[in-house]
Amino acid sequence: MKHLSWFVTMISFLALATAANAQEQPNPITGSHLYVSYCIVCHGKDGTGKGPLAFKRHIKPADLTQAKYQNKELEDLAALIGGYRPMEDATLMPNWGVALPKEELIDVAAYVLRMTRKDLKLIGDTRRGRVIYKGACASCHGRFGKGDGLLAQLIRVEMGDFTKRTDMEGVTDEKLVKVISEGKGEFMPAWAGTLSNDEVYDVAAYVRLMAK
Ligand code: HEC
Ligand code: HEC
Known part of the structure; x- marks a missing residue:
């Protein structure tokens, strides 16, 4: 007992x-x-x-x-x-x-x-952004944006942590949209063409919300 x-x-x-x-x-x-x-x-x-x-x-x-x-x-x-x-x-x-x-x-x-918050002025539909994020970004950036997605682990690439506000504040809205549209470095793909311009803003606005 x-x-x-x-x-x-x-x-x-x-x-x-x-x-x-x-x-x-x-x-x-x-x-x-x-x-x-x-x-x-x-x-x-x-x-x-x-x-x-x-x-x-x-x-x-x-x-x-x-x-x-x-x-x-x-x-x-x-x-x-x-x-x-x-x-x-x-x-x-x-x-x-x-x-x-x-x-x-x-x-x-x-x-x-x-x-x-000044870093959240991006106008985008975060609900649509979430759907896009899950489908196109989470594989590398991780479900919660920490940069620990399965694909990132498999191909051994490192990326920033979207939940870190101090890091993300250094990325302006223009830069955020540009990186998503045009890609960066060896592994961040350019999404323009795959995503419409509106969709780029939607997913960017969603990424913004991840910062605590
Ligand atoms: C049907 C209209 C309506 C909707 C829907 C509504 N609000 Fe309000 N809200 C008002 C009005 C009108 C006031 C001002 C009330 C007053 O002057 O006492 C108010 C006041 C408030 C206040 C201030 C309360 C206070 O005592 O100072 C907050 C906070 C607030 N709303 C948040 C929200 C949130 C969050 C939502 C959604 C979950 C929401 N409201 C949905 C009409 C609405
Ligand atoms: C194949 C893996 C992969 C996918 C899929 C991917 N990314 Fe990336 N992403 C990266 C890598 C790697 C970096 C780091 C690039 C660098 O700094 O050189 C990066 C960087 C970024 C950055 C820049 C962050 C900063 O600090 O400058 C943003 C924003 C971003 N990605 C958003 C997205 C979005 C939104 C999607 C989905 C539409 C996505 N990524 C899909 C791999 C990926």
């Missing part, structure tokens, strides 16, 4: 540790998709509150690019997004806390906190 209770304790400890870990890893990429699906209609693409429904209903969605939101801690912003609002609230800001699980509130908050 003693054995069993030790086992049960370990299992619950592991479960707790995994849950805590899941919360510590906000995913702004999922967040950007949630934002596109649920928030753009009111808050607009750039977050300043000029979505089409805002005009139609004459409501004033908060300008999410303001310092008072951008300077918030991630958890606090997520709590604000998920905060309770009465159904009859004339502002129409939905009560996201009842619709989205906590991890998703964290993910969308993580995206909102990246909206004003």
